[in-house]
Amino acid sequence: xxxxxxxxxxxxxxxxxxxxxxxxxDDAEWTRVLENPFARIKGIDDGNGSLAAFCCYVCIFDxxxxxxxxxxxxxxxxxxxxxxxxxxxxxxSAEGPAxxxxxxxxxxxxxxxxxxxxxxxxxxxxxxxxxDGEDAFVYILKTGLKQV
Ligand SMILES: CC(C)(COP(=O)(O)OP(=O)(O)OC[C@H]1O[C@@H](n2cnc3c(N)ncnc32)[C@H](O)[C@@H]1OP(=O)(O)O)[C@@H](O)C(=O)NCCC(=O)NCCS
Numbered sequence: 662x663x664x665x666x667x668x669x670x671x672x673x674x675x676x677x678x679x680x681x682x683x684x685x686x687d688d689a690e691w692t693r694v695l696e697n698p699f700a701r702i703k704g705i706d707d708g709n710g711s712l713a714a715f716c717c718y719v720c721i722f723d724x725x726x727x728x729x730x731x732x733x734x735x736x737x738x739x740x741x742x743x744x745x746x747x748x749x750x751x752x753x754s755a756e757g758p759a760x761x762x763x764x765x766x767x768x769x770x771x772x773x774x775x776x777x778x779x780x781x782x783x784x785x786x787x788x789x790x791x792x793d794g795e796d797a798f799v800y801i802l803k804t805g806l807k808q809v
Pocket of ligand 1: 681
């Protein structure tokens with residue numbers, strides 16, 4: 662089940678972030694996320710009270726951005742990231758159409774495949790976007806649009 666993460670479990674999020682990303686956020690960054698009224702963190706437990714996956718995103722009216730989505734290594738390819746994304750899309754679409762953006766490392770094959778399978782379209786590339794010089798791909802998903 663997907664649940665909302667607050668201050669009580671932010672240390673679990675930071676620990677998983679550290680395991681999953683080359684440039685994890687420090688405590689100050691996570692505190693800024695918690696204090697941002699437009700940001701949300703959602704998680705999935707591993708069944709034993711530990712965090713298996715989380716997704717962190719921000720929505721300002723109908724413009725959303727996924728900041729991070731990550732799954733513990735031993736829980737990958739079991740659909741957890743898909744469930745978190747589905748939950749987010751359902752939530753942001755509830756009030757009407759929305760644009761969901763994200764940036765991903767150009768060499769992150771798993772994430773690129775994940776987002777493309779989920780229907781995101783690549784709309785750009787930012788050269789040398791990351792601290793180590795790697796490029797970012799920019800993706801968008803338009804949700805809730807009616808067919809005309
Ligand atoms: C990218 C990531 C979030 C995917 O999580 P996941 O729970 O394993 O993804 P899912 O099980 O929901 O996968 C859905 C689909 O995405 C694609 N996919 C996921 N991981 C993949 C991989 N390693 N290689 C190729 N395709 C992959 C597949 O199409 C998969 O469907 P399938 O398993 O039926 O083939 C996970 O690998 C991760 O945490 N990576 C490290 C953090 C990161 O890079 N986050 C993304 C940038 S913010």
